[in-house]
Amino acid sequence: MTTKASPPPSSDTKQAGKIIHPLFVRITHWINALAVFIMLMSGLKIYNASPIYPLQFPPDITLGGWLAGALAWHFAGMWLLAINGVAYLLYGIVTGHFWRSLIRFQPIAAYRNIRLELKRLILHGTGEYNPVQRVLYIAVIWIVILLVFSGLTMWKPVQFSSLANFFGGYDQARKIHFFAMLGLAFFILIHVSISLAVKGTIESMFTGRLAQKPPKKNGAPK
C-alpha cells in the first residue's frame, strides 16, 4: 500500500512554525537568567568572606570585587529575582502553563510508544517538555523558592523570626542557602549543557518557535 498520499498540509512545517515557548515565559526566563547570574556570582563572593567549609571559590567567577560590592549586587539582584519569579509563578498558575507543561502526565500516551518516549527522555526540541525536563524544572522552581526563603531568613532573622524558627536559626538557614545554591548550580550545568548540545533550543527560547523538525512519528513511510 502506497502511503505517498498527497501530503497533508505538511504537519512538520506547521509544527516548525508553532509557538512552543509563550512570550511571557521567554521574557521571564531571560530576566531570571540575568538575576540568577547576579545572585550566584555575588553569592560566591559573600561566601568567600567567611567560608562555612574548607572551600573557597576562585575570585574570577565572583561578582562585586569586594564584600560590600558583592552584598550590594546580591541585595539589588534579589528584587529582580523575586519580582520576576512571582510574575512567572502567577503566570504559570493562572494560565495553566504549569498544569499543561509541567504537571500533567498522561501515562497512556507515555506508554503508547516506549521507544519514542525513551528517545524523548533525552531529546529536546520536540515542542513539549519531556519527562526529564519536567522533573528538573519542577525541582529547580522549588530550589529557587528554598533559596529565597532561606535567604530572607539570613537577611532578617529577628524580624522574620517564624521563618528563622522554621529553618532552625540563622546559621542553619545559611547552610541550607549554600546547599540549595549548589543544587541550582548543578541544574544550570545540566540545563545549559543540553541547551548547547541540542540544536535550536536556545534559538527557540528567543523566537518561541520550533526551529527544527520534530522527530518523525512512527509509521513513517519506508
Next chain:
Amino acid sequence: MSAQPPVKPKISLKDFRPQIERIERRLFLKQGLSLGALSMLSGCTLKDDDAVDKLLWAMSRWNDRVQAAIFDPAKLARTYTEAEVTEPFPFNAYYEEPMAPVIYGPDYRLELSGLISDKRQWRIEDLRALPQTTQITQHICVEGWSAIGKWGGTVFKTFLERVGADLTAKYVGFKCADKYSTSIDMPTALHPQTLLTLDFPGKPDDTKYGYPVKVRIPTKLGFKNPKFVTEIFVTNDYPGGYWENQGYNWFSGS
C-alpha cells in the same frame, strides 16, 4: 648577526583585511558574551562613579527604606543561655587585634553632642549608677559568621531619655576611640534590647571587645555595634559611618 633578512614578497595587510575583520568580529562577540561581560560587571564595586555603581547605591538606599518599614520596634531578638555562649568570643575590627585601643578607665569621659539637652560628660561610674541589665544574644557579622555573647549595661533608651535626647530625631551617631564611626535609626536606638554596654564577653580585664563603652544592638549586624565609644550624637542629618561610606548597607538590620 648582520645578515640582511631575506626579501619577502610584498604582502600588504590590506590583502587580509576581510579575513582579519571577520576574526576580530567573532572574537569580540565571543568575549562580549562571556568574560568581557563578566569583567565589566565585576568592575562595579561601589568604588567608581559609573552608572551601574550609581544604581547599586540607589538600590542600597531603597533597601534602607524597606528595612526601616519591616523593622518592628516590639520584636525581640532571641536570647540564649549561658551554656550557649561562644568561647572565646571572636575579635573583629577593621584592624588587627593588637591594634585595639586600650583606654584608661579613670580618664575616660563619654561626650554628648547634637540634639541632646544635657550635654554633660559621663564617667564610667556615672554610667554604672544607671539601672543595669544583661543579655545573651547572637552577634551576626556582615561577613556571614555568628557568635553568641553576653553583654551588660543600661538600656540605651533609658540613657537617651535621661540626657534629654530629641527622641523624634532621625539618627543617633557614634564616634569611637579607634577612629571608627557608625550611626543608627532612632527606632532601633529606642529598641528595648539596644544596650549601652559596660560589661563585655571574655575576662573582666579583657578590653578588646570595646572597653569601656560599647553599644550592643542585637537587631543590627555586628559592624553597626560600635566599640570604644567616646561620643554619642543625635541628629537629623544622615551621619553615615566608617563602613557605610564605603558601600556597606546603612540600615543593616537583622
